[in-house]
Amino acid sequence: KAGVTQTPRYLIKTRGQQVTLSCSPISGHRSVSWYQQTPGQGLQFLFEYFSETQRNKGNFPGRFSGRQFSNSRSEMNVSTLELGDSALYLCASRINANEKLFFGSGTQLSVL
Amino acid sequence: GEDVEQSLFLSVREGDSSVINCTYTDSSSTYLYWYKQEPGAGLQLLTYIFSNMDMKQDQRLTVLLNKKDKHLSLRIADTQTGDSAIYFCAETPSDDYKLSFGAGTTVTVRA
Numbered sequence: 001k002a003g004v005t006q007t008p009r010y011l012i013k014t015r016g017q018q019v020t021l022s023c024s025p026i027s028g029h030r031s032v033s034w035y036q037q038t039p040g041q042g043l044q045f046l047f048e049y050f051s052e053t054q055r056n057k058g059n060f061p062g063r064f065s066g067r068q069f070s071n072s073r074s075e076m077n078v079s080t081l082e083l084g085d086s087a088l089y090l091c092a093s094r095i096n097a098n099e100k101l102f103f104g105s106g107t108q109l110s111v112l
Numbered sequence: 113g114e115d116v117e118q119s120l121f122l123s124v125r126e127g128d129s130s131v132i133n134c135t136y137t138d139s140s141s142t143y144l145y146w147y148k149q150e151p152g153a154g155l156q157l158l159t160y161i162f163s164n165m166d167m168k169q170d171q172r173l174t175v176l177l178n179k180k181d182k183h184l185s186l187r188i189a190d191t192q193t194g195d196s197a198i199y200f201c202a203e204t205p206s207d208d209y210k211l212s213f214g215a216g217t218t219v220t221v222r223a
Contacts, residue, residue, distance in 0.1 A: 006154075033210065043200070043213040056209055090154055097209045098142055103155040 001027060004104035006091050011109045018079040021107045025072050025093030031055075032074040033101065034066060037088040046089075049074055050097070078109075086111045118201050118214035124221055130188040132217045134201030139182060141203040145211070146175065146186045149198045158199070159186070188219075196221045 005024040013019050025032050033056075034046040045058040049068035066076040072093075078085055092103045115137040124130045136144065142163055147155040161168045161175045161184070168175045174187040188195055198216040205212060 004154075042215050043211075045210040045212075048209060058210070092155075098204060100143065100157060100160060101145070101211060102157055103147070105154040 004091055004093050004102055006089075006104035006107050008107060009105065011107060012112060013081050013109065014112050015081055015083060017081050018077065019081060019109060021076045021078075021089055021091075021109075023074045023076070023091030023093075023104060025074070025091075026102055029093035029095050029102075030072055031094045031096060031099075032068055032072065033092045033094075034074070034076050035090045035092065035103075036060075037090055037106070038086075043090075046076070055097075081111045083111050085109065116201055116203060116212050116214035118199075118217045120215065120217060122217055122219045124191050124219065126191060126193060126221050126223050128191055130186075130191045130195065130219055130221075132186045132188075132199050132201075132219065134184040134186075134214055136182050136184060136201065136203040137212070138203055138205040139179060141205055143204050144175075144177060144184050145200075145202040146173075146184075147200040147202060147213075149200065149216070151197075155200065191219075191221050193221050193223070195219060 007022045031050045033048040036044045048056040052068045063079045068074045088106045090106045092101045094101045117135045145160045146158045148158045172189045176185045198218050200216045201214040202211040
């Protein structure tokens with residue numbers, strides 16, 4: 001069974017641009033979560049989607065948004081990029097709430 | 113990860129046992145996890161334990177859970193150079209579905 005797949009692996013953007021990250025969950029997993037990892041703040045929860053609905057949201061500004069499609073694939077969008085958005089963005093999936101969470105390899109975003 | 117606490121660094125000799133400790137906050141957490149992150153990689157689910165268990169063993173890994181003290185530990189037997197990584201403890205608080213992570217313990221295995 002394939003794991004969680006994230007694309008692209010690396011991204012370089014400049015301030016003010018926007019970016020879209022993609023995540024394909026493990027087959028059969030209906031829940032997709034996104035986390036931001038930075039050296040200073042560690043792992044911070046962004047949001048979770050289940051059956052195309054946002055079920056939970058972390059404490060991030062509205063520039064961070066996401067969505068989930070009917071095939072459970074998810075995208076995360078960050079608009080008006082700031083230098084502080086440079087981070088490793090990790091996607092994770094699970095069958096349902098309160099089940100084990102499996103992570104992808106992440107997208108490393110650098111904002112210049 | 114401010115609610116889950118871990119020591120930041122651990123240095124261990126190859127072949128010795130490593131013990132990584134974690135203190136969590138929510139006694140109602142259903143699952144408690146250990147994740148491993150190697151340089152440039154995502155998080156690998158190493159092992160987990162249900163909150164109604166005291167101990168779980170999986171090959172070289174032993175997880176101990178002390179619910180009274182909200183203390184979780186991961187023991188790695190016969191530590192190898194491939195065990196060098198950052199290890200994260202995580203809990204799922206009862207009122208939330210997201211995972212709360214510790215800051216991570218960097219384990220360095222020396223020859």
